[in-house]
Amino acid sequence: MGFSLKLYNTLTREKAEFKPIDRQNVRMYVCGPTVYDYAHIGNARPVIVFDVLFRLLRHVYGENHVTYARNITDVDDKINARALRDHPGLPLNEAIRAVTEKTERQFHADVAELGCLEPTVEPRATDNIEQMIGIIDKLIANGHAYVAGGEVLFDTKSMRDYGRLSKRPLDEQQAGARVAVDAHKKNPGDFVLWKLSSHNEPGWESPWGRGRPGWHIECSAMSGRYLGEVFDIHGGGLDLIFPHHENEIAQSRCAHGTDVMANVWMHNGFVQVEGRKMSKSEGNFITIYDLLHTETFGGRKWPGDVLRLAMLMTHYREPIDFSVKRLEEAERLLSKWPAADPSGAAPCDTVLEALSDDLNTVAAVQALHALAQETQSDKALLPVFAASADLLGVLPQKTEIDEALASAVDALVAMRLELLKAKNFAEADKIRNELSEKGIQLKDGKDPVTGERVTTWEVKR
Numbered sequence: 001m002g003f004s005l006k007l008y009n010t011l012t013r014e015k016a017e018f019k020p021i022d023r024q025n026v027r028m029y030v031c032g033p034t035v036y037d038y039a040h041i042g043n044a045r046p047v048i049v050f051d052v053l054f055r056l057l058r059h060v061y062g063e064n065h066v067t068y069a070r071n072i073t074d075v076d077d078k079i080n081a082r083a084l085r086d087h088p089g090l091p092l093n094e095a096i097r098a099v100t101e102k103t104e105r106q107f108h109a110d111v112a113e114l115g116c117l118e119p120t121v122e123p124r125a126t127d128n129i130e131q132m133i134g135i136i137d138k139l140i141a142n143g144h145a146y147v148a149g150g151e152v153l154f155d156t157k158s159m160r161d162y163g164r165l166s167k168r169p170l171d172e173q174q175a176g177a178r179v180a181v182d183a184h185k186k187n188p189g190d191f192v193l194w195k196l197s198s199h200n201e202p203g204w205e206s207p208w209g210r211g212r213p214g215w216h217i218e219c220s221a222m223s224g225r226y227l228g229e230v231f232d233i234h235g236g237g238l239d240l241i242f243p244h245h246e247n248e249i250a251q252s253r254c255a256h257g258t259d260v261m262a263n264v265w266m267h268n269g270f271v272q273v274e275g276r277k278m279s280k281s282e283g284n285f286i287t288i289y290d291l292l293h294t295e296t297f298g299g300r301k302w303p304g305d306v307l308r309l310a311m312l313m314t315h316y317r318e319p320i321d322f323s324v325k326r327l328e329e330a331e332r333l334l335s336k337w338p339a340a341d342p343s344g345a346a347p348c349d350t351v352l353e354a355l356s357d358d359l360n361t362v363a364a365v366q367a368l369h370a371l372a373q374e375t376q377s378d379k380a381l382l383p384v385f386a387a388s389a390d391l392l393g394v395l396p397q398k399t400e401i402d403e404a405l406a407s408a409v410d411a412l413v414a415m416r417l418e419l420l421k422a423k424n425f426a427e428a429d430k431i432r433n434e435l436s437e438k439g440i441q442l443k444d445g446k447d448p449v450t451g452e453r454v455t456t457w458e459v460k461r
């Protein structure tokens with residue numbers, strides 16, 4: 001590729017050329033879901049955004065030269081609460097497993113329908129407890145953590161440049177802290193690495209007693225294990241910058257003695273619904289599942305590729321307003337795009353160039369649409385279109401329809417044309433409607449040479 005990949009880095013507040021630590025193994029970590037409830041449309045955004053980046057990196061560095069890790073947080077007090085509520089009769093461990101397995105399955109089904117590739121590794125927090133204990137041990141040994149009040153806490157004052165990512169100096173955080181300072185904390189900003197568990201809470205044996213990890217330490221442990229002490233890109237939603245990512249950085253850097261945890265930090269913007277902040281109390285809290293499979297949003301179901309394209313029609317760093325109008329717009333665009341096979345073609349330069357400019361999916365979608373229009377007069381461009389659409393993960397699927405069925409439809413279409421010629425519109429409409437009910441859409445047009453009516457058909461999305 002003749003142009004360079006530029007990414008905006010929250011750490012430096014600048015857009016700069018991306019230079020991987022190792023071109024043979026480009027490493028990216030994105031914070032994954034806490035599995036206790038259906039994923040909502042706000043959760044879908046980072047999954048889609050970083051899927052596009054994953055696809056782009058694979059294109060640039062080669063499919064087998066990118067490692068993408070996205071974790072599953074399967075230990076959390078919200079999970080415990082849900083397990084106790086939903087499975088009061090079960091022993092706690094079984095109840096927790098019931099909640100996390102069901103939620104994880106649903107999450108995978110949801111994001112697959114949104115056209116997202118599976119990450120290279122998807123570690124679970126509970127499979128990495130040993131690694132977390134190892135990091136906490138190191139932090140205590142080198143004076144960055146202490147035991148107090150049944151907890152192991154990170155000492156934020158022990159880190160000279162704590163707060164670099166969020167640009168919040170420690171003093172400012174303390175001055176602004178409205179929460180009452182827990183008496184056992186040395187500094188108000190100190191956060192939990194490990195806490196003791198009571199008998200009705202899940203727990204693991206540790207040097208500090210039977211307990212469970214804090215949230216932040218999970219990501220430090222899993223990224224360290226799968227991507228190394230310093231890796232290329234760390235991603236997530238804007239709401240994770242503080243405290244989650246700030247604290248991940250503090251833990252990893254202080255445990256490993258490194259200057260950075262990841263070189264590039266990328267954050268996607270917030271998601272609103274119909275112009276309002278999404279919240280359960282506002283009643284506009286929509287899950288991916290509801291959008292795909294129920295009629296709660298705009299009175300209808302929405303296909304996964306429409307949701308995905310709607311998401312990519314705004315730059316990832318901008319806030320996005322998720323609305324019926326936006327979904328309809330995405331659907332209109334998609335309906336004009338041809339189904340095609342990339343068959344080894346390279347994506348077009350304008351789409352690549354747009355994506356290489358800090359993932360400018362807005363420009364990429366525009367370029368893709370222009371290309372789709374060009375394919376109407378130049379069929380040779382179809383594979384290029386398909387390869388470009390695939391880079392965004394919005395490749396229209398060719399619906400497989402068997403030949404016998406296809407020729408039956410052709411016969412009905414021909415019959416309808418005869419009826420139209422004979423001005424028997426009632427019968428002609430009957431055929432159109434019957435086909436429509438079976439999901440087949442007819443399109444009438446004129447032959448540019450003879451001027452005669454021609455009808456084509458397609459399987460409706």
Ligand SMILES: [Zn+2]
Binds near residue numbers: 030031244248
């Ligand atoms: Zn994380």
